Amino acid sequence: MQTRREMLARSATVAGLLAAAGFLPSSALAAWPQAAFDAKTLADAVKALGGSAPVESKDVSITGPDIAENGAVVPVGCATTLPGVKRLLLLVEKNPNVLAAVFNVTDAIEPNLNTRTKMGQSSNVFAVAMMGDGKVLFASKEIKVTLGGCGG
Amino acid sequence: MKTRTLIGVAALALCAGAQAQKSTADGIAEYRKMLEDGNPAELFEAKGEALWSQKRGPKNASLERCDLGLGPGVVKGAFVTLPRWFADTQKVQDLESRLVSCMATLQGFDAAEIVKTPFGRGEMANVTALATWIAAESRGMRFNLPQSHAQERITYEVGKRAFFYRGGTHDFSCASCHGDEGKRIRLQELPNLTRNPGDGIGFAAWPAYRVSNGQMWSMQLRLNDCFRQQRFPYPGFGSEVTIALATYMGVNAKGAESIAPAIKR
Amino acid sequence: MNHARLLLSTVATMALLAACATSPSPAELDARATTAIKSSFRDQGIAKTDRLNQDLGQAACSSDKAPDDGTADRIMAEALYTVKWPAGGQFLGDWRAGEKLAQDGRGMTWTDSSADPNANGGNCYNCHQIDNREISYGTIGPSLWNYGKNRGVTDPAAPATAPIVQYTWVKLWNAKAYSACSNMPRFGHKNLLNEQQLRDIMALLLDPKSPVNQ
Amino acid sequence: MADPMRIRAQAAGDKTTVRVLMSHEMETGQRKDSAGKVIPAWFIQEVTATHNGKTVLTADWGPSISKNPFLQFVVKGAKAGDKIAITWVDNKGDKRTDEATVS
Numbered sequence: 001m002q003t004r005r006e007m008l009a010r011s012a013t014v015a016g017l018l019a020a021a022g023f024l025p026s027s028a029l030a031a032w033p034q035a036a037f038d039a040k041t042l043a044d045a046v047k048a049l050g051g052s053a054p055v056e057s058k059d060v061s062i063t064g065p066d067i068a069e070n071g072a073v074v075p076v077g078c079a080t081t082l083p084g085v086k087r088l089l090l091l092v093e094k095n096p097n098v099l100a101a102v103f104n105v106t107d108a109i110e111p112n113l114n115t116r117t118k119m120g121q122s123s124n125v126f127a128v129a130m131m132g133d134g135k136v137l138f139a140s141k142e143i144k145v146t147l148g149g150c151g152g
Numbered sequence: 153m154k155t156r157t158l159i160g161v162a163a164l165a166l167c168a169g170a171q172a173q174k175s176t177a178d179g180i181a182e183y184r185k186m187l188e189d190g191n192p193a194e195l196f197e198a199k200g201e202a203l204w205s206q207k208r209g210p211k212n213a214s215l216e217r218c219d220l221g222l223g224p225g226v227v228k229g230a231f232v233t234l235p236r237w238f239a240d241t242q243k244v245q246d247l248e249s250r251l252v253s254c255m256a257t258l259q260g261f262d263a264a265e266i267v268k269t270p271f272g273r274g275e276m277a278n279v280t281a282l283a284t285w286i287a288a289e290s291r292g293m294r295f296n297l298p299q300s301h302a303q304e305r306i307t308y309e310v311g312k313r314a315f316f317y318r319g320g321t322h323d324f325s326c327a328s329c330h331g332d333e334g335k336r337i338r339l340q341e342l343p344n345l346t347r348n349p350g351d352g353i354g355f356a357a358w359p360a361y362r363v364s365n366g367q368m369w370s371m372q373l374r375l376n377d378c379f380r381q382q383r384f385p386y387p388g389f390g391s392e393v394t395i396a397l398a399t400y401m402g403v404n405a406k407g408a409e410s411i412a413p414a415i416k417r
Numbered sequence: 418m419n420h421a422r423l424l425l426s427t428v429a430t431m432a433l434l435a436a437c438a439t440s441p442s443p444a445e446l447d448a449r450a451t452t453a454i455k456s457s458f459r460d461q462g463i464a465k466t467d468r469l470n471q472d473l474g475q476a477a478c479s480s481d482k483a484p485d486d487g488t489a490d491r492i493m494a495e496a497l498y499t500v501k502w503p504a505g506g507q508f509l510g511d512w513r514a515g516e517k518l519a520q521d522g523r524g525m526t527w528t529d530s531s532a533d534p535n536a537n538g539g540n541c542y543n544c545h546q547i548d549n550r551e552i553s554y555g556t557i558g559p560s561l562w563n564y565g566k567n568r569g570v571t572d573p574a575a576p577a578t579a580p581i582v583q584y585t586w587v588k589l590w591n592a593k594a595y596s597a598c599s600n601m602p603r604f605g606h607k608n609l610l611n612e613q614q615l616r617d618i619m620a621l622l623l624d625p626k627s628p629v630n631q
Numbered sequence: 632m633a634d635p636m637r638i639r640a641q642a643a644g645d646k647t648t649v650r651v652l653m654s655h656e657m658e659t660g661q662r663k664d665s666a667g668k669v670i671p672a673w674f675i676q677e678v679t680a681t682h683n684g685k686t687v688l689t690a691d692w693g694p695s696i697s698k699n700p701f702l703q704f705v706v707k708g709a710k711a712g713d714k715i716a717i718t719w720v721d722n723k724g725d726k727r728t729d730e731a732t733v734s
Contacts, residue, residue, distance in 0.1 A: 032676045037693040065186055067179030069339060069417050073363040073697045075186040092695060096661060100695045107707075108687035109680075110646070114703040116187075118659070118695045144179070146339055146553040150381045150522045150543055176552045192699035194637045195654045306441060306449065313450035318475040320468045321525045321609060322540075322602040323593075325479065329557065337543050337555045346481065366656075366698030379458075383525045385468055386461035393457035396450075 037099050042091055042126055042138070045099040049087070051130050057137035062090075062127035063114075064143050071119040071145040078103070078127030079112035080137070087130040088113055093140075094123035119145050180339060184415075193284060193361040193413035196368040200285025203278055209259030218254035220247070220286065231290035232410055235399045237301040244307040246398045247283050248372045249390035255279075267389045271373045276389075280370045284359045287412040295356060295405045304399065311400025314393045315346070320383035326397065328382075330354075340417060345401050352411035355401040360414040368413070371398055464527035478598035489597035496593035499606045500586070508582050508619050509573050515539075515621030516628070518614055519547055525609065534611040539604070539618055547621065548628045557600055565623040566630040573623050585622060589615050638731035640706075640715045647709035647733050649680070651702045651717050659694040672722060675700060679718045682706050709733050 039045035046054050063077040078088045088103045088111060100117045111129070119125075122145045128138040204227075205214050220230035221238070235246040241253055256263040261275060269276040299305050315326040329337060330345040343349035349356075358371045369377075375394050379387050387394055441449065458466050474492040477484035484492070521538025523529060529536060541547055544557035547564075565573070568581045587594050590605030604610045610618070621627050634654035641648050653675065660672025674694040680687050687706055706715065711733050718728040 032691055037691075065179060065183035067176060067183060069180050069183050070363045072366065073187065075183070075701075077703075095695050097693060097695065099693055101693065102691040104689045104691075106687050108682060108685070109707060110705040112705060113688075113690075114701075116697040116701045118657075118697055144552075146180075147520070147542075150337055150540070190650055190652055190701040190703070192652050192654075192701070195634060195652055195699060198637060199634055302440070306446065309441075309446045310450045310453050313447065313480070314454060316480050317450075317454060317471075318479045319471055320464075321607050323475055323478075323600075324602075327481070328600050331481075332557075335555070335557050337557065338553045342557075361699075380464075380526045380528065383464065383468065385458040385464045385466045386527055387458050391457035392453040396453060 033102065036102065037097055039098055040096075042093065042098060042128070045089070045091060046128060046130070046136055049089075049102065049130065051128075051136040052134060054128055054136040054138045057129075057139065060127050060129045060137045060139040062125055062139045062141045064125055064141055066142075067144045067146060068119065069146060071121070073116050074119050074125075074143060074145070075114065075116050076100075076125055076143075077112065077114035078129075079110075080127075080129040082111075082129065082131065082137075084132040085111045085129045086132050087128075089126070089128040089130070090115065090117060091126040091128065092117060092119055092123055093126065094121050095119065098126075119143065121145055176339070187363065187415050191361055191413070191415040192366070193288075193359070193368060193415060196281045196284040196359075196361070197288045197413065198285075199278075200281035200283070203282050204285065209255065209261045211258065211260035213258050213260070215251075215254055215258060215282070217258060218251070220250055227286055227289045229290055229293055231287045231412070232293045232295045233297055235304075235307070235395050235402060236298050237304050244301075244303055244395055244399060246371065246390070246395050247286060248279055248370055249395065251279050251282050251286075252390065271370075271376070272367060280359065280368050280373070283370045284368055284413045287359050287410065290410055291412065293410055295402060295408050295410060297399065297402045297406070299403060307396050307399045308403050310392070311396035311398070314396050315400055322383045324382040324384075326378065326382075345404065348405050348408055351409035352414065353408070355398070355405045356408045356410045357412055357414040357416070359412055360416040362416055364417055369416075461527035463525070463529060463532045474593050474597060484597060492597040493594055496591040496597075496603070496606070497587065500590045500594065501605065501612075503586065503612050503616060508586055508616065509624055510613055510616030510620045512617070512620040512624045512627035512629075514614075515617035515619070516548065518610070518618055519621060520551075534608060534614060537609055537614075539610060539614070540602070541618065544600070550628070561622060562629060564629055565625065565627070570623050570630075571625055573625075582619070582623060585619060586615070589618060633725060633727045636717060636719075636727065636729040638715060638717055638729055640709070640713075640731050640733040642709060642711050642733050645708055645710075647706045647713070647715070649702075649704055649706060649715055649731075651700075653700045653702075653717075653719055653727075655698070655700060655719070655721065657694060657696055657698045657700060661694075675719045675721045677720045678702065680704065680706075681714075681716045681718075682709050683714050684716075 033049055036045050036048035039048050042054060059082045060080045064075060068074040076090055078090050085105050088105055090100045091098045092100055101115060103113050105111050124140045124142050126138050126140050128136060130136050205216055207214050217224045220227065221233050221236050222230050231247060235244050237244050252263050252266050255261040255266065266275045299308065318325040329342050333344050335342045343354040345354050358374050360369055362369050372389055372394060375397060376387055454469060458469060460466055477488050477492060518539040519541035522540045522543050524537030525532060542551060542554045544555040546554040546560040546562050549562045570578050570581060572578065573582055591603045592599040592601035593603060602609060605615055621629055637652040639650045655675050656673055658670055658673040662670045664670055672694050675692050678690040678692065688704060713733040714730055715733060716728060716730040720726045
């Protein structure tokens with residue numbers, strides 16, 4: 001049986017070949033941080049993005065509902081009140097691969113982003129701020145995912 | 153003394169239970185509120201709007217002359233009067249079956265072919281997108297289905313009987329879940345559809361974007377999946393029972409404000 | 418005299434016909450609805466159109482009015498007659514398996530490939546609160562939290578608890594035995610769950626060790 | 632080809648809130664179809680936002696972003712009439728750009 005990792009590796013190879021043949025915009029795919037999206041823990045994901053060990057901070061916030069009626073769509077937001085943030089990340093602790101999104105923030109936008117993520121089960125979600133000075137700060141929140149509908 | 157303490161503990165336990173339940177309901181309400189801003193139904197609305205005026209089909213024509221009950225080309229307000237009687241087809245039709253008729257007569261599509269197409273595919277996906285846009289054009293308006301034609305009244309009565317019809321392996325009818333006030337399946341409130349369930353509830357919320365599978369669900373698909381969960385056989389698209397049920401629910405919802413297209417679990 | 422009577426009856430008949438043309442009688446509407454139902458569905462997978470054929474109870478419970486007492490009594494008596502008791506008088510199985518079944522809402526739809534009870538769930542939480550740690554539960558049926566405890570079941574095998582154990586088995590096998598138009602499916606009678614699955618759900622409700630009775 | 636996005640950009644004072652809905656399956660690669668075959672991963676990997684042609688945000692997404700993705704952010708200094716453009720690229724190399732005018 002093929003593992004997911006092998007499959008990803010293979011599809012990456014295929015993508016690489018296609019890119020080399022000029023079929024794909026290589027810039028987009030080359031930049032995509034594969035290792036970070038393969039990570040199983042918060043620490044590993046941050047490390048794969050070149051960050052130091054994350055430290056919990058009140059200056060970072062994670063928003064989301066306390067309970068999600070459906071894990072397929074969970075509204076989440078990440079923000080920081082600190083200046084000089086380079087990247088904001090969203091992660092779901094109990095998803096097979098923890099990293100959901102990396103936002104490369106410029107001075108032209110507020111360091112406050114909202115999106116929606118899938119959650120396989122009730123879990124902590126993390127917002128991480130990777131700062132210009134090399135600090136990595138995070139906040140966490142627990143979101144419960146309920147089982148809805150007739151279940152059939 | 154001892155009894156009193158026990159009662160006190162029991163009362164506390166009851167309170168804790170009630171509180172936990174309330175916070176679950178609050179949490180779900182908060183979650184639903186968060187999703188309202190940015191309903192992906194908008195993507196389907198945009199697609200439907202473009203399809204309406206696009207020249208398509210064997211006759212390379214648009215749907216802009218389609219009569220949805222208020223005259224050729226009149227879209228605004230049509231949704232809250234459907235299903236209704238149409239003299240040209242000699243049938244009571246809901247929005248989706250009417251759209252298929254228009255696609256056949258104006259654009260030259262094969263109606264039977266569309267009706268056979270699974271939801272979410274080909275021209276059926278287009279019917280859903282069109283229905284989503286047409287419903288959105290009546291957002292905020294109140295349901296007021298005509299009941300002046302004899303066939304409209306008969307269709308209502310047939311719908312009422314279909315609503316209460318028990319069958320299948322589990323003895324379910326529509327009324328098993330939607331015949332009482334204040335019931336739930338899991339955490340989903342079940343509107344009582346035997347009367348007006350209120351603004352934006354039940355019939356007044358569909359088409360809706362389904363969060364659970366990321367699909368746009370028309371009323372025909374909503375009914376189809378109700379019958380699936382009822383363990384019934386497969387209802388034909390636009391079949392007499394589906395039109396009759398829509399008429400029953402639509403007439404019962406008289407005066408309710410439409411919020412369609414909504415966003416649902 | 419005869420003439421007048423004939424005329425009167427003709428007028429009456431015409432009036433009746435006119436009435437029919439504008440608003441059909443309830444019986445005509447019933448017939449129209451039956452035709453509509455039979456013509457609107459088709460077979461799909463394991464869900465065949467014969468599922469539309471009603472038995473006495475389904476037919477009698479298909480309107481907003483309850484059946485008359487005589488009919489209701491007959492439905493209940495026939496339902497009670499269908500109940501099969503578990504082999505060896507063994508009523509209780511494993512509550513853990515029961516909880517899994519209670520959580521599972523699958524089975525018998527046209528998207529399910531097998532009608533074998535082993536492919537089915539019990540659908541219990543769809544309508545009932547059971548273990549109160551599960552916050553996602555329905556309210557169509559009553560809460561079953563502390564089901565055994567509230568009924569004083571400390572030893573399910575004790576003769577004193579036999580009535581409640583048997584009552585619960587009947588309820589699961591054919592709920593129409595106690596309420597002619599019960600909303601609850603007939604899990605045993607319609608072969609939705611097999612004997613072992615029913616035992617497991619019995620244990621979830623009645624075993625003093627089940628989380629339901631803590 | 633992919634369906635168009637819905638972009639709403641609304642100015643309030645010197646800040647513009649941008650809300651984007653994208654039409655995309657966001658298939659994780661971990662689900663199986665009814666025949667038991669794994670449905671291959673298919674998801675948006677990169678999102679770029681520009682304000683009057685200047686990049687203000689880039690994002691890398693994984694397959695756990697929800698189907699028909701939603702994104703909201705606030706652009707500083709954008710005013711009515713300015714152009715906000717969003718581009719996404721998915722793992723199959725499919726690409727889509729849409730533009731909205733700040734109102």
